[in-house]
Amino acid sequence: MTEPEKKSWWQRLSGGLRRTSASLGGALSDLVTRRRLDSAMLDEIEEALIRADLGVTAAARIAAAVGEGRYDKDVAPEDVKAIVAAEVEKSLAPCAHPLATDTAKPFVILVTGVNGSGKTTTIGKLAAKFSAEGKKVLLAAGDTFRAAAIDQLRIWGARTGATVIAREPGSDAASLAFEAVTAAKSENADILLIDTAGRLQNKTELMDELEKIVRVMKKVEPDAPHAVLLVLDATVGQNALSQLEVFRKIAGVTGLVMTKLDGTARGGILVALAEKFRLPIHFIGVGEGVDDLQPFSAKDFARAVAGME
Amino acid sequence: MFDTLSERLGGILDRLTRRGALSAADVDEALREVRRALLEADVALDVARAFIDRVRERAVGADVIKSVTPGQMVVKIVHDELVTTLGSDAQVIDLNAPAPVAIMMVGLQGSGKTTTTAKLAKRLTALNNKKTLMASLDTRRPAAMEQLAVLGRQVEIDTLPIVQGQTPPQIARRALEAGRLGGYDIVLLDTAGRITLDEAMMAEAADVKNAAQPHEVLLVADSLTGQDAVNLARAFDERVGLTGIVLTRVDGDGRGGAALSMRAVTGKPIKLIGTGEKMDALETFDPARIAGRILGMGDIVSLVEKAAANIDAEKMQRAAERMRKGAFDLTDLREQLTQMQKLGGMSGLMGMIPGVAKMKAQMASANLDDTLLKRQCAIIDSMTPQERRNPDILKASRKKRIAAGAGTTPEQINKLLKMHRTMADMMKAMGGGKRGPMAGLANALGMGGGLGGGMPSAEEMAKMAEQMKGGGAGGLPPTMPGLPPNFPGLPGGKMPGLGGLPGLPGFGKKK
Numbered sequence: 001m002t003e004p005e006k007k008s009w010w011q012r013l014s015g016g017l018r019r020t021s022a023s024l025g026g027a028l029s030d031l032v033t034r035r036r037l038d039s040a041m042l043d044e045i046e047e048a049l050i051r052a053d054l055g056v057t058a059a060a061r062i063a064a065a066v067g068e069g070r071y072d073k074d075v076a077p078e079d080v081k082a083i084v085a086a087e088v089e090k091s092l093a094p095c096a097h098p099l100a101t102d103t104a105k106p107f108v109i110l111v112t113g114v115n116g117s118g119k120t121t122t123i124g125k126l127a128a129k130f131s132a133e134g135k136k137v138l139l140a141a142g143d144t145f146r147a148a149a150i151d152q153l154r155i156w157g158a159r160t161g162a163t164v165i166a167r168e169p170g171s172d173a174a175s176l177a178f179e180a181v182t183a184a185k186s187e188n189a190d191i192l193l194i195d196t197a198g199r200l201q202n203k204t205e206l207m208d209e210l211e212k213i214v215r216v217m218k219k220v221e222p223d224a225p226h227a228v229l230l231v232l233d234a235t236v237g238q239n240a241l242s243q244l245e246v247f248r249k250i251a252g253v254t255g256l257v258m259t260k261l262d263g264t265a266r267g268g269i270l271v272a273l274a275e276k277f278r279l280p281i282h283f284i285g286v287g288e289g290v291d292d293l294q295p296f297s298a299k300d301f302a303r304a305v306a307g308m309e
Numbered sequence: 310m311f312d313t314l315s316e317r318l319g320g321i322l323d324r325l326t327r328r329g330a331l332s333a334a335d336v337d338e339a340l341r342e343v344r345r346a347l348l349e350a351d352v353a354l355d356v357a358r359a360f361i362d363r364v365r366e367r368a369v370g371a372d373v374i375k376s377v378t379p380g381q382m383v384v385k386i387v388h389d390e391l392v393t394t395l396g397s398d399a400q401v402i403d404l405n406a407p408a409p410v411a412i413m414m415v416g417l418q419g420s421g422k423t424t425t426t427a428k429l430a431k432r433l434t435a436l437n438n439k440k441t442l443m444a445s446l447d448t449r450r451p452a453a454m455e456q457l458a459v460l461g462r463q464v465e466i467d468t469l470p471i472v473q474g475q476t477p478p479q480i481a482r483r484a485l486e487a488g489r490l491g492g493y494d495i496v497l498l499d500t501a502g503r504i505t506l507d508e509a510m511m512a513e514a515a516d517v518k519n520a521a522q523p524h525e526v527l528l529v530a531d532s533l534t535g536q537d538a539v540n541l542a543r544a545f546d547e548r549v550g551l552t553g554i555v556l557t558r559v560d561g562d563g564r565g566g567a568a569l570s571m572r573a574v575t576g577k578p579i580k581l582i583g584t585g586e587k588m589d590a591l592e593t594f595d596p597a598r599i600a601g602r603i604l605g606m607g608d609i610v611s612l613v614e615k616a617a618a619n620i621d622a623e624k625m626q627r628a629a630e631r632m633r634k635g636a637f638d639l640t641d642l643r644e645q646l647t648q649m650q651k652l653g654g655m656s657g658l659m660g661m662i663p664g665v666a667k668m669k670a671q672m673a674s675a676n677l678d679d680t681l682l683k684r685q686c687a688i689i690d691s692m693t694p695q696e697r698r699n700p701d702i703l704k705a706s707r708k709k710r711i712a713a714g715a716g717t718t719p720e721q722i723n724k725l726l727k728m729h730r731t732m733a734d735m736m737k738a739m740g741g742g743k744r745g746p747m748a749g750l751a752n753a754l755g756m757g758g759g760l761g762g763g764m765p766s767a768e769e770m771a772k773m774a775e776q777m778k779g780g781g782a783g784g785l786p787p788t789m790p791g792l793p794p795n796f797p798g799l800p801g802g803k804m805p806g807l808g809g810l811p812g813l814p815g816f817g818k819k820k
Contacts (some may be wrong), residue, residue, distance in 0.1 A: 051354050053535040056345055115558065115586075116419030116531065145586075147463070148456035155451035169459075200561040205680065233419055237351035237535020242562055260418070269535060288503075 037075050042067045045080070052268035052305060055238055058275055062087040085306035091271050092298035097280035099227060099255060101130070101191055106138070106184035108192045108217065108224040110177075112210060112251050113231035114243060115198030118259035120149060122231050122285065123193045124156030125293035131160045135190035140180035141166035142173045142213065145197040153195055159290075163187070173197065173209065174216040181220040194225070201246035211250050228253045229282065232269075234261045240269045244277055259285035262292075267305060336368055343387065351566030353539040356394070356573045364390050394569050395596035400553065400578035402429075404437065406524040409488030409496045411481075413521060414555075415514050415545055416529035418502030421557035423453065425529050425583055426499040427460035428591040429555075434466060435589075439494035444469035444484035446477040446517060447501035457499055464588050467491075477501065477513055478520035485521055498523065511548040518549055525552045527580065530571060532556045538567040539574045546575045556594065557583035637733040639697040643689045646682050684717060688725050691715040700726055 042063050049059035065087045066080060101107040109126070111119050123139060130137045139162050143149035150166045157164035165180045177194055184192040196213065199206035217224045230253040232240050247253045261267050261284050270281060281296040340361050347357040367386045404410050412429070416422045423445070430441045443461055445468070447453035454471045461468035469484045481498055488496040500517055503510040518526065528542060528551050545551055554575070556568055559582040572579055579594040689697060691714030696703055703711075703726065708719040715722075 047354055050348055051536050053537070056348050114533070114561065116421055118419060146456070147459035148452040151452035151455050152450070200558060202560075202562040233531075233533075235417065235531065235534045235537045235541070237533065237538075237566065238349055239351070239533040239535075239561065 037067065037070050037073055039067075045084070049084070049268065053237055053272075054268035055241075055272035058091065058268075058272045061275075062271075081306045085302045088271055088305050089298050089302035091274045092281070092302060094278060095256075095274045095281045096296050096298040097255070097282065098295050099229075099280075099282040101135075101227075104223060104226050106181070106189045106192045106221075107226050108181060108184065108194065108221060109227045109229060110194045110196065110214065110217075110225040110251065111229050111231060111257075112196050112247055112253065113198060114200050114233075115146075117198065117231045117233040117236075118285065119143070119198065119231045120152050120156070120195055122229075122257055122259060122283075122293065123153065123195050124160065125285070125290055126193055126283075127156060127160040127162045128290045129293065130191045131162060136188070137162040138180065138184045138187065138189040138192045139164045140176060140192065140194040142176055142180075142195045143197040144169055144171050144173050144176065149195070149197070162193075163189075174212045177213045177217045178220060181217045181224055185220065201243050207246065207250045210247075214251055227255060229255055229257050231257045231259060232273075234258055234267050234269075236269060238269070238272070240273060241276060244273055244279070248277070248279070253279065255280040255282045257281075257283045257285070257293075258296075262286045262288075267301070270301070271305075333369070336365065340365055347566065347569075351533075351535045351538070351570075353536055353566070353570035353574070356539070356570045359573070360390060360394060360569075363393075391569075392597050394573050396572050396578045397596060399593055399595040399597075400580050401593060402433070402525060402527075402580055403552070404433075404439070404495065404524075409442070409485060409493045410525075411485060411488075411496050411498060411521045411523040412525040412527065413498045413500060413518060413523035414527050414529055415500050415549055415551075416502055417531075417541065418450065420502060420529045420531045421583060422502055422529045423447070423456050423460065423499055425555055425557055425581075425591070426457065426497050427464050427466065428583065428588055429581070430461075430466040430495075430497050431464040431588050432591050433495055434464075440492065441495045441497060442467050442469060442484065442488050442491065442493040443497045443499065444480060444487075445471075445499045446480050447499065448475070448477060448480075449501050449503070453501070460588075467493075478516045481517045481521040496521075511544070514545075514549045526550060527553050527555050528571075528577075529555045529557060530567060532559050532565055532567050532582075533561055534567045538570045542571040542575045542577075546577060551575060551577045553578050553580035555579070555581045555583065560584045560590070637729075637736045639689050639692065639700055639729060640694075642729050642732070643686060643697075646686050646689075650682055650686075684715070684721070685725055687715040688712075688717060688722055700729065 045066055046059045046063035049062055050056060054062070062084060066083050070083075099109075101109075111123055113119050120143065127137050127139055137160065139153055139157050141150040141153045141164060143153070144167065147169070150169060154164050154166065156162075165176070165183055167176050173196065180192060180194060183189075194213075194217075196210060197206075199210065201207065214225060214228075228251050230244060230247050232243065236243070244253065244256070256270075256273065256279055258267070258270060258281065273279070274281065283293050284296050284301070285293050343364070344357055344361050347360065348354065352360070364386050367390070402412070414422050414426050414429075426443055430443050433439045434441050443457055443466055445454040445457040447457075458468045458471065469480070469487055472480075472483070475483070477500065484496050484498060487493075498517065498521055500514055501510075526549055528545050530538065530541065534541065542551075542554065554571055554577055556571075556579055559565070568579055571577075579596075582592050582594045584590045584592055688711060691711045692703075696707065696711075703722070705719070708722050711722055712719045
């Protein structure tokens, strides 16, 4: 990666997480200024972390780590932030893996998630990214349920120059996936991105359909899908734990994408997810632009969460 | 949506109620756990803290009532505070303004605004008998306007023709003009959702508000939202001024903390909840009922209401008549199965009955989900009319044919036939009296004294609620079966409390 690109990515992330940092960082500075590190202060650190959606368990662990060896000592706000950032990074670092797409051709990526998490938009951005890398990209409009989802994907196809495989609304998503994988093979595509309809993880029949999509495409390509991405909306709270658990069980999720990280306080749930599931976090979406989907960096993310600017 | 929270709170409070005397330390410990449960349910930290403080304050100062354990007292206080936090009364969409009444929908992208707009339009048209026009002001997301147009065709609601290149306030004015000229009662404005809660988005929403002067401004918010819910609600309320909140994806297994938080922070009522992907899955939000659900007390009142709205009274009467005569054939059984599906299927029905959260898991593992109902319908559908009237003629070769037609095995058909026979026998045995079992069922479903009456009276509702509260164990009033006797499709005995007569006696909260 070149230097200016790196910088702009960092700016974007810290810009996107600005409010997270502002609330969390602000809270941390307030409470640490000219004070001894006592149990009341550790409680407040824990609460600041809970407010960032880290969840009770992760927040308690990190607060405890902050207290370790520093109890009853004077501490500067910057130190606390650095310690929090280091702890957050420790949780996230094992999960920062880029998505390698050169292990198979066509490399089939199935994109899943609950309704409104940003699947179709993420596919559009991924298509733009892969096309820019000179790869031949195929899109499959597997969201045959939501009104106009197919049109939305077609617009992305036109923008990125990717071929879109689609059928009428309401048709069977699994047979569309079958057709798409077949087409990707015959057209010698590098990447096939398959959209799916949004589904809540507690809807048995919809999860069965997802399982069928996965099963059916294996008939064409036994290794497919090579990657199954779960797209999570950054506003999501502790329910993300349940989402990942079920989607991983049913569809074999291999990695995460977190979208909409450019809003207000959010993003901490990734720490809880990383601690519990240890699945790779491939990308984060920090804006509406096509190139606002960026590879995930544990260090930058952790620093932004802790409010180190 | 509230399952996990309700399970947790139920567990914590259960331990408390079993204790005789309660020390301040006991209360503190229980409240710490309540706090953690609330936080894990995504209740905003400040809201959870304030909630706990209020409960503690009231618990300490509470008078001890004779024959009530201190633990039960705390349960009562937690329940009352939940209701207070959620807002005390159910509030509906206010349409009391000169037509066309403008209703503006705001929210983040992906919260479900467009779908909710279509659901609301359908609801207002069907329930309030209003002529409704929908307009999409989302000029940003690809195909957003088409999405509303497609949904409009689905629910048969007019949408404003799309004119490319107009700004949102221009579209809003055009929509209201079209509303006036077209004689519409209501104009629904679906605004653009943005990913970022930013100044440009707020300014645009404020512009639209100025242009349209909407009577209602509804924030559409995802019930799966985390701690950010409060920022979101507060920001929209400050800049645009909300009149209410619509909570979507309540049918997910999220724990619903967002509901508590947003209501507490903005003071604006939650008016509607989205409970499914179907276009009629939009319900009024009743805080008292939801609080009851959080505490695992079930939601009997909403079961009754839902049943009353869905079940065709006439069909019920016909079925009751036939059953009384002892003629209950497979066509009737098919009817029963369909009615159950309308009520939201097994899981929908179960969710409304107290104390079944745990059983739900058992049901899932026993594969007792809605597919079972569907399969049984398929079997009956694969029979000839003659076979449905007279199942006795079903021999091996016919069964084989039906199994092939329904995509199942002859064993499944035998199971269904056995179930039907048991039910028919039961009906015959019970049907002697003037008011057969179905009369009781119809009664419970709100059809009044005679079949085909109206909604249950306020007194009846109150009585029912009283029975539910006072009952504690076995909280279901005996007239509340809501289901045909010997609930179809459930293997007798395997499920605690299911099967047997009348209805579901075992469904009460276990003590």
